[in-house]
Amino acid sequence: MVDRPKVDPTLHVALLGAAEEAINRALPYAPQTQAALAKLEGQSVQIFVTEPQFSVTIVLGGILQLRSVYEDKVGASIEGTLREYLTAAAADDPAIALINGNLRIRGDSRLMQKLQSLLSELDIDWEAPIAAVVGDVAGHQIGKTLRSLFNWGKQSRSSLERQLSEFILEEARFSPSKLELEDFYRDIRKLQQSIDRTEAKLKRLARQRAG
Amino acid sequence: MSEQGKTHFGYQEVDVDDKAGLVAGVFHSVASRYDLMNDLMSGGIHRLWKRFTIELSGVRKGHSVLDIAGGTGDLAGKFADIVGPEGCVVLADINESMLSVGRDKLLDQGKVEPLSYAQADAQFLPFADNSFDCITIAFGLRNVTDKNLALRSMLRVLKPGGRLLVLEFSKPTNDMLSKAYDAYSFNVLPKLGQLIAGDSDSYQYLAESIRMHPDQETLKEMMLDAGFEQCEFFNMTGGIVALHRGLKPW
Numbered sequence: 001m002v003d004r005p006k007v008d009p010t011l012h013v014a015l016l017g018a019a020e021e022a023i024n025r026a027l028p029y030a031p032q033t034q035a036a037l038a039k040l041e042g043q044s045v046q047i048f049v050t051e052p053q054f055s056v057t058i059v060l061g062g063i064l065q066l067r068s069v070y071e072d073k074v075g076a077s078i079e080g081t082l083r084e085y086l087t088a089a090a091a092d093d094p095a096i097a098l099i100n101g102n103l104r105i106r107g108d109s110r111l112m113q114k115l116q117s118l119l120s121e122l123d124i125d126w127e128a129p130i131a132a133v134v135g136d137v138a139g140h141q142i143g144k145t146l147r148s149l150f151n152w153g154k155q156s157r158s159s160l161e162r163q164l165s166e167f168i169l170e171e172a173r174f175s176p177s178k179l180e181l182e183d184f185y186r187d188i189r190k191l192q193q194s195i196d197r198t199e200a201k202l203k204r205l206a207r208q209r210a211g
Numbered sequence: 212m213s214e215q216g217k218t219h220f221g222y223q224e225v226d227v228d229d230k231a232g233l234v235a236g237v238f239h240s241v242a243s244r245y246d247l248m249n250d251l252m253s254g255g256i257h258r259l260w261k262r263f264t265i266e267l268s269g270v271r272k273g274h275s276v277l278d279i280a281g282g283t284g285d286l287a288g289k290f291a292d293i294v295g296p297e298g299c300v301v302l303a304d305i306n307e308s309m310l311s312v313g314r315d316k317l318l319d320q321g322k323v324e325p326l327s328y329a330q331a332d333a334q335f336l337p338f339a340d341n342s343f344d345c346i347t348i349a350f351g352l353r354n355v356t357d358k359n360l361a362l363r364s365m366l367r368v369l370k371p372g373g374r375l376l377v378l379e380f381s382k383p384t385n386d387m388l389s390k391a392y393d394a395y396s397f398n399v400l401p402k403l404g405q406l407i408a409g410d411s412d413s414y415q416y417l418a419e420s421i422r423m424h425p426d427q428e429t430l431k432e433m434m435l436d437a438g439f440e441q442c443e444f445f446n447m448t449g450g451i452v453a454l455h456r457g458l459k460p461w
Contacts, residue, residue, distance in 0.1 A: 010448045013259045013266070069266045 007054060009068060015142075016056055016066040023064050026124045033121050036114075038062035044070060045115050046077040049085060058115065076107035086145060218356055221419030230356045231305070231332075237413040238282075238306040238354075245312065246283050251403055257350075260452050261285050264347060264378050265293070267445070267456055274344040275299040277368065279333050280351020282306075284313035288322055290347075296324045301338075303331040304351075333361040338368040345369075349378040353424035362437035369459040375439060377430065380421040381446070381453035388449045396421065427453045 027034045040060040048055045057070035080103040087102070105112055217224050220233050238245075249257050264286065270276055272295045278287040280303070287302040294300060302317070304310040307330055314328050331337050333348065333355050346365050355361045365375050383389040396418035404414025425433060427444050430453070434442045439457030446453050 008447060008449065009263045009445055009454075010256060010259050013263045017259065017262060067266050068263065071269055 007052075012054070012068040016068055019056075020064060020066040022124050023066075023119070023122065026122045027063070030122050033118050034062055036118055037064065040111070040114070043111060044072070044074045045112055046070065046074040048077060048079040049082050050079060051081040051083070054082075060115065074107065076105065076109060076112040078112060079104045079106070219420070219423045221416040221423065227356055234354045235306055237416050238309050245309065246316075247407060249283075251407060256448060258285070260378055260447055260454070261289070261349060263445070263447060264349060264376055264454055265289050267454060268345050268347065268376055269374060270294060270345050273297045275301075275342065277301045277303060277336075277338070277343045277346045279303050279331070279336075279346060279348040279365070280305070280354070281347075281349075282309040282313055282351070284317045286347050286349055287313070287326060288317050288320060290345075291317070291322050291325045294325050298325050299327070300325050301327050301329055301343075303329045303333075303336075305330065305332050334364055335360075336364045336368050340367050341370045342368045343370060343373055345374050345376070347376045347378070350380070352377050352379050352430075353420050358425070359433060359437060362434060362439070366438050366459055371459055371461045373459050375434070375455075375457050375459070377434070377455040379430070379453065379455070380424060381430075381444075381450055382426040384446055384450035388451070392451060427455075430455055 027037070037060055041062070043060045044057050045060070046055060046057045055068070057067045057074060059065040059067060059070070084102040216227055218227050218230050219225070220230050225233060253260075268276075268290075270290055270293050272293065274294050275298060276287075276290045276294060278284075278290065278300065281287045282304055284302055287300050290300045291298075302310070302313055304313065310328060310330055317323075317326060329337065333351065334357055346369055348365070352358055352361065362375075369375060383392055397415075400418050401411040401415045404417075405411035424430075427446065427450070431442050431444055434455060434457040438460070440460050442455065442457040444453045444455045
């Protein structure tokens, strides 16, 4: 797919170049992550922001490449508006964003998850190289957002399970909740007791009649 | 070319036969400080323009690449990393001084294997037909005497389906930017040239030659006329620079 950048290619390439440098500078300090990324050599993941239009293709390998234009087929892509990315990044529990489906993932979602979890293990100093291009204030904001996005993996792993159970119970109502079940069982117990009492009454009445 | 036998050398009109010698004079003069000047003149942005060129080149491991007017070897060095030892990168420049500065720089960086060097005229490329997967010419086409002849020569040596990328100064898309850019080019640039390279005339020529170079649409038409297809251009930094790309038909 030919990606037509809407931002001036100079700025686009400058930002990606700075980010690429930041990531590749952090990689040697996480040799296991680097080795795992090297195993994915040549695979690619595209991150698409639709409003405003911006995209980056991450070409995987022991050294990551961040490309503004990538014309080969990508292994996986994620798409959403900037607001959706920011909401997801800023959320107390970013897994909600995933579950609600605001961000659309296409292709090999396992590759996307793998990359996210690998990058979340890196301690990347985003601010310094980005501030060098866009200045301190914007650099700090962009750095903060990137840090949140790339820490998704860490946050979501711990909370995904809980969120998923909430989704199944509350949103999709595939299964009753624990409280509802307890109510249900309590009702059953009450019914059981009523039946037992009725049965006992009936027996007593039957005995009186016989007597 | 304005009339038979005449061409531009900056704002001057000179005999076609003289242009190559005059351009050679400029580059002999600036070769040793060319990298430094590029950084100073563009604020380092030329590196970003070149990075974008590499992204659009689609060059991969094992490809053969010709970098024409490759001068100080910025693109050729990056291509050498991408194509690897099984590929081939030829750094070509008509100017001996520029070529030797580029070769020394790449050797100093330890880059040897896929690289070779050729002192060659873009109008008469000394390579077999259908030799290269990709040809780049960065900030070189405007110095070529007959640009149409050079484009046809590049088409000949490209493999079918191969890409030509022309990175060149172009026409700013915004009037305000255009005025600021003019003021910079004609007032600041020659003074920087005098200060750094000890040669204001050469940088005056560079500024003039940029203004005489065909604009985005004209160059695209020239590429189509030469026989390239799927021609397109990407404006960068508000059109101060444009990257044109065309494919050789199958």
